[in-house]
Amino acid sequence: MTTSSKNVLILRALIALCKRDIKLPSDLYDLGYTQVVMDKTIRLEDDRSVMPDLIISSRKENHCVVWESKSGRSIDNDQAKRLASIKARAFPDQLMLNVKIEDGFAFDIAYACDGKECQNIRWDLDRVAQELASVGAFPLVGFYDESGIKTHSGRFNKENINRVLGDGINIDLREVPTEYLRFDKDSPRSEIAPYVMTNIVAYATRQEPRFSAEQIAKDSYGSSWDYIASNTTKNQVAQKIDNILLDARQNELDGYLTKPGRGGIRSPKWNLSYLNRRGTAFPSRRLKKLQKQCIEFVNRLKNEEAGIYARQLRFPFFLEEE
Amino acid sequence: MGNLMKPDLQKTRLDMVYHLQERMRSGYERYLDEQKLEWEGGLLKTYLVEADIVDKTSDSHNQILKYLQTQAESFNYSPEELDEENFFALVAGSRLGRQVKFDIYYVDASDYRFWVVYTVGHSSRTDKFMDKLVTNSTKLDNAWFPMQFLSKLVEKGFFNGLGGRFNNDPFTKEEDDQLKISLKLWGNLAKDVFDAFQNSERLRRMFSLSSVRLKRYFKGSDESITDDVNFFGKVTSMGQSFDSHLDLVNKFYKDEYKHKIVQIIERELAIGVDDKSDVAILKGEPMFVRFGNIIPNIELFIRSLFSGTAPFRLWGLQQIIKSDFARIYAVDLHLGRTLTFEVFPDTIRIFLPLGTCGNTIARFFTLFQHHYDSSAELLGGKYDHIF
Numbered sequence: 001m002t003t004s005s006k007n008v009l010i011l012r013a014l015i016a017l018c019k020r021d022i023k024l025p026s027d028l029y030d031l032g033y034t035q036v037v038m039d040k041t042i043r044l045e046d047d048r049s050v051m052p053d054l055i056i057s058s059r060k061e062n063h064c065v066v067w068e069s070k071s072g073r074s075i076d077n078d079q080a081k082r083l084a085s086i087k088a089r090a091f092p093d094q095l096m097l098n099v100k101i102e103d104g105f106a107f108d109i110a111y112a113c114d115g116k117e118c119q120n121i122r123w124d125l126d127r128v129a130q131e132l133a134s135v136g137a138f139p140l141v142g143f144y145d146e147s148g149i150k151t152h153s154g155r156f157n158k159e160n161i162n163r164v165l166g167d168g169i170n171i172d173l174r175e176v177p178t179e180y181l182r183f184d185k186d187s188p189r190s191e192i193a194p195y196v197m198t199n200i201v202a203y204a205t206r207q208e209p210r211f212s213a214e215q216i217a218k219d220s221y222g223s224s225w226d227y228i229a230s231n232t233t234k235n236q237v238a239q240k241i242d243n244i245l246l247d248a249r250q251n252e253l254d255g256y257l258t259k260p261g262r263g264g265i266r267s268p269k270w271n272l273s274y275l276n277r278r279g280t281a282f283p284s285r286r287l288k289k290l291q292k293q294c295i296e297f298v299n300r301l302k303n304e305e306a307g308i309y310a311r312q313l314r315f316p317f318f319l320e321e322e
Numbered sequence: 323m324g325n326l327m328k329p330d331l332q333k334t335r336l337d338m339v340y341h342l343q344e345r346m347r348s349g350y351e352r353y354l355d356e357q358k359l360e361w362e363g364g365l366l367k368t369y370l371v372e373a374d375i376v377d378k379t380s381d382s383h384n385q386i387l388k389y390l391q392t393q394a395e396s397f398n399y400s401p402e403e404l405d406e407e408n409f410f411a412l413v414a415g416s417r418l419g420r421q422v423k424f425d426i427y428y429v430d431a432s433d434y435r436f437w438v439v440y441t442v443g444h445s446s447r448t449d450k451f452m453d454k455l456v457t458n459s460t461k462l463d464n465a466w467f468p469m470q471f472l473s474k475l476v477e478k479g480f481f482n483g484l485g486g487r488f489n490n491d492p493f494t495k496e497e498d499d500q501l502k503i504s505l506k507l508w509g510n511l512a513k514d515v516f517d518a519f520q521n522s523e524r525l526r527r528m529f530s531l532s533s534v535r536l537k538r539y540f541k542g543s544d545e546s547i548t549d550d551v552n553f554f555g556k557v558t559s560m561g562q563s564f565d566s567h568l569d570l571v572n573k574f575y576k577d578e579y580k581h582k583i584v585q586i587i588e589r590e591l592a593i594g595v596d597d598k599s600d601v602a603i604l605k606g607e608p609m610f611v612r613f614g615n616i617i618p619n620i621e622l623f624i625r626s627l628f629s630g631t632a633p634f635r636l637w638g639l640q641q642i643i644k645s646d647f648a649r650i651y652a653v654d655l656h657l658g659r660t661l662t663f664e665v666f667p668d669t670i671r672i673f674l675p676l677g678t679c680g681n682t683i684a685r686f687f688t689l690f691q692h693h694y695d696s697s698a699e700l701l702g703g704k705y706d707h708i709f
Contacts, residue, residue, distance in 0.1 A: 020704070021608055022669070023669060023671060036603065036604040037602060037603055096603070174644060174647065175643070175664075177664060177671065177673060178649065180593065194641070195660070197651070198637075198638070198639060198651045201637060201653045202659055205655050222595075223676045224594070224602050224604070226595075294639050295639055298639060
């Protein structure tokens with residue numbers, strides 16, 4: 001698994017635990033952590049700003065947790081210092097969260113890390129704490145493939161969440177839903193491709209077979225697309241999807257996917273052949289064949305990525321950095 | 323349809339009501355005289371159709387009319403604009419020997435998403451017409467009533483008949499493993515039969531209600547009206563009161579069914595970021611189809627379910643994560659929309675993206691009951707029983 005996949009997985013797991021899911025532990029949901037905010041820039045008092053990865057909030061506990069997800073072995077020092085500058089009023093005033101500031105409200109800045117990297121992250125936080133003491137108090141929660149989620153070090157400001165994460169939440173991370181956070185700009189292509197493939201089949205079914213990479217990026221990413229703060233990030237995602245389409249067209253989807261138009265990611269240059277002259281519905285035999293070829297395409301991407309990752313592991317100099 | 327003379331159309335809803343009321347009355351008298359289930363031009367059939375056509379509410383009439391016009395040639399009907407807003411007629415001709423018989427379908431789209439289509443044509447023609455119109459459109463769908471919805475419906479009157487069916491054809495090719503039942507019965511012992519089926523461990527899982535017959539008496543009178551409510555959104559009325567029929571349809575379709583589809587599934591449970599806020603608050607909850615008929619082989623099961631063929635018409639790319647868990651990135655080929663399924667041996671977890679029609683869930687769940695486990699339950703968020 002790449003560092004980006006792990007980062008996304010950590011965030012998905014945190015969100016999933018805030019939902020009523022009969023297939024996952026309900027500890028955080030039961031404590032009332034049901035409000036989830038993503039991709040929101042918080043303005044700080046000194047006119048700077050910070051965008052945490054995720055914020056969860058419980059009205060019942062009158063508590064919020066600002067999460068920074070880390071799959072690598074180091075932290076961004078400046079980000080840590082900015083996170084430490086968040087003030088309580090930001091939660092109701094900027095994030096519109098349903099908490100009562102005057103009634104025993106508390107919040108935490110917490111780091112959510114790949115279980116293998118917890119100690120490295122702790123050392124980094126402690127180093128930054130020499131400049132800004134409050135950073136040293138950030139709780140650190142480890143995500144372990146086999147055993148689930150558990151506090152590595154530090155304490156939360158509310159006892160219930162402290163107990164739940166201190167005892168550990170037993171969760172098989174493979175069963176964590178992908179839907180809450182489908183991918184990010186750094187996700188491997190094999191994790192983006194299934195969304196791209198299903199969206200082009202959906203377009204063709206609706207008799208809208210011509211599309212741009214940007215449109216498919218928006219539909220694949222999901223409804224939080226409009227909240228991605230930077231246009232650069234949006235362009236990066238769309239460009240990656242354009243490359244996925246190019247690869248598919250040259251290989252497994254040759255004959256299905258065509259590129260009659262020219263132009264950049266905003267130009268509707270892509271086309272999925274109808275496979276049916278009447279253009280009303282796919283004949284089932286062709287659909288099955290398309291299904292097989294899409295699966296082969298995604299599997300090839302996975303194998304290629306696995307090869308790259310294995311080579312990186314043999315040559316530690318090329319380990320992915322966040 | 324050439325230059326053949328078309329039948330007179332009722333131009334307003336009120337005129338349509340008088341007309342249909344009259345047809346119901348004469349039809350009912352013949353029904354009592356001849357005890358024939360149906361004859362030419364007999365009983366009132368109401369088809370409940372969910373439509374995803376209007377994207378600008380203020381222009382709903384024109385958008386619906388335009389849609390009906392674009393489909394006219396493919397489905398061989400003539401669309402007529404009537405005198406009231408969101409009220410149309412489709413006139414469809416079919417050849418009966420040397421004659422051409424016209425059926426009129428009044429489309430009341432006063433609720434532009436939840437249409438009610440009335441006709442008194444013979445069901446051998448009208449069922450085919452409506453099925454073609456809806457099945458071949460990515461903009462229209464039937465209303466789908468799961469087992470629990472139909473069985474609760476009978477509390478609104480006397481349970482006076484039922485239809486049931488089950489077949490596991492989509493999941494097994496081996497003739498020895500195929501399980502099938504199809505039946506229809508009438509009479510005031512219907513509830514006893516239904517209860518007996520529910521008490522049988524085997525039939526509870528392999529017998530799904532396909533229709534219920536509901537008899538209701540008018541207050542202070544011994545006159546009654548009987549309605550057959552079918553699982554795919556067709557209601558056949560046997561009685562003399564259009565008002566009473568309309569009252570029933572409004573209650574269970576425009577109030578209860580619409581509430582479940584729009585308020586619960588689309589607004590509360592669909593997953594996504596609420597676009598009304600400038601803060602990206604992630605809304606929604608997963609939905610779960612929970613069942614007792616454990617899936618023995620997940621790989622085979624999803625290969626059947628997501629092949630893109632009828633009845634489910636779901637196409638998908640599967641990831642078998644482990645022997646007891648798989649994820650499917652799917653497309654609902656009926657509407658051309660994507661959604662994600664995650665399959666465990668006893669549960670299917672479904673994520674409906676915000677903006678996708680909630681009817682997809684009702685259709686999947688209803689068909690799942692008809693083909694895999696009729697005792698399956700649908701839950702999500704704070705709702706232990708969505709239906």
